[in-house]
Amino acid sequence: MLIAGVLCLCAAIASAGFGLWTLTRPPADDLSQQVRRAVAPTQLAAAAMLAAGAAVALAGSGPATTVVLVVCVLGAVGTVAAGSWRGARYMVAQAAAATPESDACAGSCAACTLSCH
Template sequence: MLVAAVLCLCAAALTAALGAWSLMRRPSTDYVQQVLRAVAPTQLAAAVMLAAGAVVALSATAPMSVVILVVCVAGATGTVAAGCWQAAQAVGRRNAQQSATAGGCGGSGGGSGCGTCTLSCDR
């Protein structure tokens, strides 16, 4: 149980460091950087869950600590996965909206881009 607790603490520290690093960086126009920055709060929440699981694993009795550690790790993994999915959807919607208003197909580009546009046009 000691090894699992130490691994969980290391994962918590790494996750918190990545989340803090993403928040401290300047906002970018790059899609990947936008998603990473949007996921940072969920990474910090996952780090708290992992740290709590590690503390319980170090202090509780064996059967209960295993269950709590597994629940904390599953919760942290699910939190980060859901945060990534939601952030990617939000950034994708925002970028699609920006490209539509910036002269994409059907925009104010005068119809010159519809022949080479990858977006669906009404023409």
């Protein structure tokens, strides 16, 4: 349990570090930076879950400790996955809204490529 607790603690520190680093950066116009900034709170939540799992793993022993540790790790992974999914959906929606179709193409590539010949 000691090794699992130390690994969870290291993962919690890394997750909190990435989340705090992203939040301390100035807001950017770049869409990928906006998505990273939106995912930062879920990274901090995952860090809290991992830290709780690490504390339980370092303090206790037995089957209940293992269950709590697994629940904390799965919760942290699920939280980051849900935040990333939400960020990806936002990015796709913003990218689709930012690229309007041109009337000159008439919706087909052939209109543009054949007009040069």
